[in-house]
Amino acid sequence: MRLLKLVPVALGIATWLVGSALAADPAKIDWAKVPASSLTLFYPGQSTYEWLRSPAHPGMAMVKSGKACVMCHSDPGVEKDKGAKLVVGGPLEPMPVKGKNGSVDLKVQAAYDDKNAYLHFQWKTQQPFPGTEHQYLRFDGKEWKVYGYPKLDKVVQEGKQPGIYEDRMSIMIDDGKVAGFSKQGCWLTCHDGERDSRNQFTKEEVAANALLTAIKKSDVRKYLPDTRTDPSDWKTGKSVEEIAKLKADGKFVDLIQWRAHRSNAVSMADDGYVLEWRLGDAGKDMFGGNADPKTHQPKFMWDAKKVGYKSITADQLRKGDHFLVREQNAVPFDPNAGWKEGDMIPDYIVSREDAKGSAADNNALANWKDGMWSVVLVRPLGLTNADDKTLKAGGVYNVGFAVHDDNITTRGHFVSFVKTLGLGAKADIEAVKLP
Template sequence: MKLKALFIAIATLSAGYAAAADPAKIDWDAVPVKTVTLFYPGQSSLEWLTSKAHKGASKVKAGQACVSCHDGANEEKELGDKLVKAGPLEPMPVAGKNGWVDLHVQAAYDDKNAYMRFQWKTQNPFPGTEHQYLRFDGKEWKVYGFPKLDKVVQEGKQPGIYEDRMTVMLDDGKVENFGKQGCWLTCHDGERDMPNQFTKEEVQANALLQAVKRNDVRKYLPISRTDPADWKTGKSLDEINQAKADGKFVELMQWRAHRSHAVGMTDDGYVLEWRNSDAGTNMFAGNADGKTHQPKFMWDAAKTGYKSITADQLRKGEHFLIREKNAVPFDPNAGWKEGDMIPDYVTSRVDAKGSAADNNAISSWKDGLWTYVLVRPLGLTNPDDKALKEGGVYNVGFAVHDDNITTRGHFVSFNKTLGLGAKADIEAVKLK
């Protein structure tokens, strides 16, 4: 199955690359492939890594790299197969979930952009392009479908529906220990689906989270807390802003199989005191009206042949709601029936603006394999971006969310290095 969104993305991207390589025409056969094994980490937070339960705690506290111990040829596979099962680090195992996945990575660049190509096999025989829906129950529109770590899915009260995702975390050496401990530097107790998960009252009592207007706890760096081991503490906004100005944040680029894939983009964010989006407007937005709880948009039946779908149509087509292509304002008097479903998110390339819209993508799924090319401009000067440049070497971490899951239910890598015309684990080739 090749998705039509691929061709939309190619047409859109190619039009803007007169002075750069056409990402759809790069000869990837001429670019070296690096295979990176990603593994399931369970609830192995930074706090767990420094606890007595972890044999290597003293080395982590001393700032040593994870791979100083975990250096076996099959280390990631063995860890993943162990951690994905019920145990001290997995209280909510997902039935049948794989413990690891091989990610094939290639990199290239020219005078304008860096290009990173990723390929990985999905556990399911279909692409994970479906995401949560708004379903009419005969009276109200309610969210339908949740990630597989959620209790309502594990108890059989809701189906597991969540998009596939591929993430790149990147740092230029300014974040202490990221080059040694990678994404674990951002993973903490108290976050969603982690030990001692936050409560609403705790978040409301946290001055930092209230100052940045957040209502939950997500990835953050230890530098943002007065006690690095306790999310409930927090530095002042002035200190956070200074850390950001000093580049002490981690770049976070996420490709989403539902919310960015269809419009040929990759979202752009960063991690400091929270998992933030870059300034501007993302390519996706919630489709539920905050006051009426009804959808804001529905499919344009004149273009798609339908205004909604039902559960039996899931994974039998491309169910993207794209504002400028196949959506119209929601009509509450359109004869809705129980079971009618409309996507919970609407996407738009046109609406994406500012630093949040820096990254493009070309992606497709065929024969059980996702192929995704991240297109990242060189030399970005936005205060929420890490600038890529020729000769630079960067610390990178990769993650893949597969099989209807989110938060910590992903596969992750140990830290790697990316070099643009420089020696590194993954060396980007200069395009001619």
């Protein structure tokens, strides 16, 4: 019998592992006994809600009438073919990333006990290193500036910045309350106008927009069709009151993101949801910006007494995870510490202690070995927060999966057609009850 060993890559032993009598120790689950589903996730390019409903897409009429994507896209290997076609560039990919693969194979296993659901994901990274590093603040001799950008960004494609961005494993969850999600999945949330999408928003448009101004947002991100009077036009937001009613009625999708840098450093996954925007749950995330908005200097640096250095330089990249964790290895930034050009400090500070409320619900254990990520996401059952989907034994959920691989963000991910996840119930992916 093979016991899959998962070691937290965090700097300390995760304290949440101990102290809960009802829950399994996620590091000790015998995954060899749990059935596995093999999915192929593919590169979707800019196949937005609007593109799918345009004459450019042969499935236009059926998509408009609410039919399932897999009604037409179910041939074996369809995901691999689509990804290969889209990733190299064309009408749905104006900024192709050189050499990027078109799809990724994702192995999914699911289990649950009285306390939690456990989702085990495994996939190969394209690079021979894990994407545990994220953007840095770099001293240029005068100022601290962001160093490293995602690979869809022009500055990276033009060679002016290196591609540095964390890997991610995301899951979107609907409990049947979001119209159309069971048929068309994540594509309901992906629209023209969003960041890196077709006809990306302008700052002026956002500043002039009643809804985004009311919710204090400066860009356009995932949204559900129901939050707009015209679902195909992000500018036509409903009122804040109408949207609050949708939320109260559960007409949102949960969005959990395991982030190889910003949540993995403290053995967590973040907790968000999609309604009129891609929102974070109430409370506080496990990560925050490390740049002081006024001075642009870092707020924290490494504690040299603990880790041996207060900053790194570019030649240290990929030679460690380089997490900056407030309660473990960070001290307040000292502007007079003799900074030299090229010194780098993470652009984000991570903290389990500071994470609070509904935003701090999800834990995760992860391990990258032999080119493969292995992530166990731990999601409590029975959550009653206003911004969570409640998972429970016997429940069946519509889910979409996404993997961000090789220093990329936004639409540069690999995605799945919608699947069902059942906790001890018939579904595409069936979670087994742990003994």
